[in-house]
Each structure stands twice: as structure tokens, then as C-alpha cells.
Amino acid sequence: MLILNQKEIWSVLSFEEALTAMEEAFQLFEAGDFHMPDRMHAHHGDNTLLLMPCFTDQFFGTKLVSVxxxxxxxxxxSIYGSMILNDGKSGEALSLMNGAALTAFRTGAVGGIGIKYTTPENADSAGIIGTGVQGFTQALFACRVRPIKKLYVFDMQQSKANEFISKLQKKLLDVNIKACINNRELVEKSQIIITATTSKQAVIPDDAELLKGKHFIGIGSYKPDMHEFPAQLYPLLNKLYVDTPFAKEETGDVATALKETLIDDSQVTPISKLVTLGKPTNESTSLFKSVGMALLDVVMAQKMYTRALELNIGTKIKI
Amino acid sequence: MLILNQKEIWSVLSFEEALTAMEEAFQLFEAGDFHMPDRMHAHHGDNTLLLMPCFTDQFFGTKLVSVxxxxxxxxxxSIYGSMILNDGKSGEALSLMNGAALTAFRTGAVGGIGIKYTTPENADSAGIIGTGVQGFTQALFACRVRPIKKLYVFDMQQSKANEFISKLQKKLLDVNIKACINNRELVEKSQIIITATTSKQAVIPDDAELLKGKHFIGIGSYKPDMHEFPAQLYPLLNKLYVDTPFAKEETGDVATALKETLIDDSQVTPISKLVTLGKPTNESTSLFKSVGMALLDVVMAQKMYTRALELNIGTKIKI
Incomplete structure (x- = not known):
């Protein structure tokens, strides 16, 4: 059995390989070549354990996440995770991976796919709202898929933003990274805006004039009572792209917009449609909202496992 | 994180520690000091993945079993398994264990508890029907809880029985182990009869006179369409002891007997009642039927983890 720890998870695939893995996952999704049972929630006091299995052709995997x-x-x-990857034919356990790192890395890659398929190819400015692990990873992937020259950062806590920038600058030497004094300034200056907060209210000004022509990537809100986008964004959209149709129930950014008829159900479109056509949209204002699903985890895990064996990365143990 | 492989699982606890662990698990069961969500079955083609989480006070664990x-x-x-044990407070993953070995070992211990609480203290003869891993483990535990001098073995395949005996004899030097020509001979000669097969029909003769005064431990049948015991056994029983009330649905040995009113629902009694009283029953004819449950796995896993740390057993990895 192969153990991949946090550091190994972050190093085994290149950004390009990770993006390709997620494109393959979306192709599988569109073709229906997978089996993803409903995830299981087990509650104990204030704590939650999520069990997320998914079967592909050659493998199956289960992500266990505790909140x-x-x-x-x-x-x-607050979140710990483990990923167990198994041989799809025999059921033998092949790998144990740090599930938190896997989730962070694949969510970065999924955000990258959102950018690749819903934003202008020549976009050279982006803004990040929220300076946690996910904001960091999104920034790295954004700069891989678009020729970003100017990156803007906003966090309610100025000190967190400064720390984030100094850390990020070391990874993105050619990018001009600056803090903004508020979210309005960030949206004004950025063509692509990535939100990665756990906010329960919009983190973007509710101002159609400001939002028009901008491209939004929503990463943060993963519960029905969370949302990051304002009401005036939705009427500007032709379609609302999602990584999985479950987004309709799982995130307030889609569920609430549907409930308040800011957008019609028929407009909610899986990004897998674009990936399968291999054709980015050229809508003037866009939103891609990611909530994640087990298929994305297991496809990323199987790529990591295969590559780790080739590169001799990880710790082999006899179980 | 601590990895415990097959060999380590079999060596970390003494038989006595394992039996004590299962007594503690049954005490927790009786007190209700645990949370065991319904297990999740995911099917993919002919294959099944079972996810079995359970929370105790200090830990929680999830057993993943593929069939x-x-x-x-x-x-x-046909079965592979992994056990992930987590810290109950933080959710951090503490240990990965070989789940097949854990299951086999704890099932042996549960059978031992059944013998301890439902058979005469001075019983010195036992019979094993079925010569797989589980028959082997049951024999070892049986000889720990009762002063067994004569052990009888029957398997439809004579060669398997002989191989089993020669392997078992090395572990049980003081016990006289013999193969029987059929199941009738085995039941005649044994006070305690342990069945560990995957049969879909009774592996014991349907003869009340033969069965009277015998003590049966049922380990094998774990599905509603499997059973090991004959119809004439049930009217001889005062109570039918089970490791978990789920046995009423999960095994044909209880489900079918209830359906055919061979026994009344009120007679089906969790062994935890006896364990909590600390008082073995002295019924002249008895049946204990085990199907297993996640609580038993997680309690055994937490004992193994704690003891392995003390004894410096296992492989520590940074995840």
C-alpha cells in the first residue's frame, strides 16, 4: 500500500497534469462512466463525518472527511481527511492519502478548469477574496491557465492579506500582487474574481454596473446557508456553470438564486458540457460555482497514485 | 499516523485483552454510550463496498470492506478491508489498520464471549464446522475460555480438514484434535459446536434428540439467505443470544426462524445483557449467533491502537 502525505500530495502532479486529470473527470461525468453513491453524513455532537465513495472503471475510492x-x-x-484508493477489480486497498491536501489541490485544479472554460483567454488580471489555503491554491492555478500579470487580494483582516501576499509572491515571481482596500476596488481592477470564503452573505458589492463584464469563480460556499455572490449578478448571466448539478442543493449561491428566481433551473449548466466540447464559452459576464464531488477526488487520487508509483514518491508499506 | 498490518493486528493484543475489549464493547452497547449510524452499502457490478462508521467517547472509526x-x-x-481510526475530539486520523485481519480477530473474540457466557464453564469438548480463517480463530479463542481437551473438526472437503488440523495442532499443543467423518459424529462428540461456514442450508442434522443439551455458536451466516442451524434446534432454546439486534434482519439463522415462528421475537436477546450482569446463563441447550457490528470493530481498534503505542508496534508515518 502506498502512503502519500501532505507534502507528497502537493508535489506528485504538475499543475498541468492536475488540470488534465480534472478534464478527464468531467469527461467521465458527461459520459456517465462512473458510479457515485450519495455521500453519507454521520453526525456526532457538533462534529460531522462525511463518507464519499466513488467508482470509476479501474479504481474506486472513499474520502473520509471530519468536520x-x-x-x-x-x-x-477544523477539517481532517483521509482518502483510501482501491483497485476497482479486486477491491484491494492501494493507497492512503492525506485527504485534506487532496481536497485542497483538486479544488484548486477545478477552479482552474472553471477559469479555463469561462473566462477570456487573454485575461491578465485576477482578484482573490479570502486568504485561506483555498485562496492560495486558486491563485496558483489561475496563473497557470491565464497570463495573469496583476493579482489583487482582499481580506477583511488586512494583516491576513499581507501575510498571504508575501507567501504567494514567493511562488509567483512574475506577478504583481497587491492588496485592495475593499472588495469594490478588487472587482473594479480584476477581470477574473475568485471568492474563497465561508461567508453567509455576499462578499461582492451588489451593483450590476460594477459586475457587468466580469468573470466570477465561486469556491467558498459549500452549504445552503452560505453564499458569496450578490443578487444583481444573476440577471447578467446567460448560464450559471457548476462543477456538479448537486450545487443546486448544496450551496446558497445556486440554491437561493433558484429559490428567489434570480435564475432559472435551465440556466444551471455543468462545466462538463464545455469540457467535453473542448470549447470555452465567450460570455461577457460569467459565474462558475464549485462545490466538489467524490468523482473529482477519486480521479485526482488515481492520477496521483499512478504517477507516484512512476516517480517513486511516497512510502510503501505492507498492510 | 500508526499503520498496523495483518501480522501486527494478530500480535498486538493477547487473547485475554481481546476478550476484555469485547466485554467492554458489549457494556458500552448496553449503556448506549456510542453512536453507530446505519452502515452504507455501495454496489458496483457484482462488487460491494460497505462503509461502517461508529463513534465512541474518545474515538471514532470507519471500517471499509469490499466484497x-x-x-x-x-x-x-473475496474480502479486503481497511480500518481508519480517528481521534473523537479533533477528528484527526490516528491509525490505518488491516481491516480483514481486524475483522477476523475481533470475530474470534466475539465468539469467545459467546462461549464464555452461554456454555458450561467446565466444557472440555468442542467441534468446529468450517475450516476457513474464521474456524481457525474461533478454535483458538474457544480454547482460551474453556478447558477444551478434545476438539473435533468437520469440513465437506476432507483434505481441507486435515490441513486445518495440522495447522491448528501447532497452536494448540495440549488439545487432542480429530477430524469427524460427518457433522453428526461431530455434534455427538462435542459439548460446544461452532459453525463457521457460508452455507445456505443447515450444516447440523435436524434431529432434536441429537441437539438437546448442546451449545451452539454461529459465526458463519451473515446474510438473510444464509443459515447454518436446523429447524429442530429452535424449540429447544429458552433464548437465542445475538451480538446485535440487527441479527434479526441480517442472518437467515435468526430472520428465517422468526419468520417461520420457530422462535419468538421476545426470545432474541443481546449477549450484552449477560455481559453487563457478569453472569453466564446456564441453559441446557443454547445458541449464540454473531453477525458483527461497527461498535465491536471500533472498540477493538482503539484497544489495538493504544496498546500498539505502548508496545511500540506498527509503523509510524507522517501524513
């Missing part, structure tokens, strides 16, 4: 909201008070991450 | 019926044709085990 313990009290952890940050003890200086621990 | 691939075509494996034996390729000389592979």
Missing part, C-alpha cells in the same frame, strides 16, 4: 467546528479554538484545523 | 465475489477465481481473497 469539527471547535478545532480552531484549539489551534487545530 | 468481490469473483476474486477467489483469481486466487485472491
Amino acid at each position: 469539527n467546528p471547535e478545532n480552531p479554538k484549539k489551534n487545530l484545523p | 468481490n465475489p469473483e476474486n477467489p477465481k483469481k486466487n485472491l481473497p
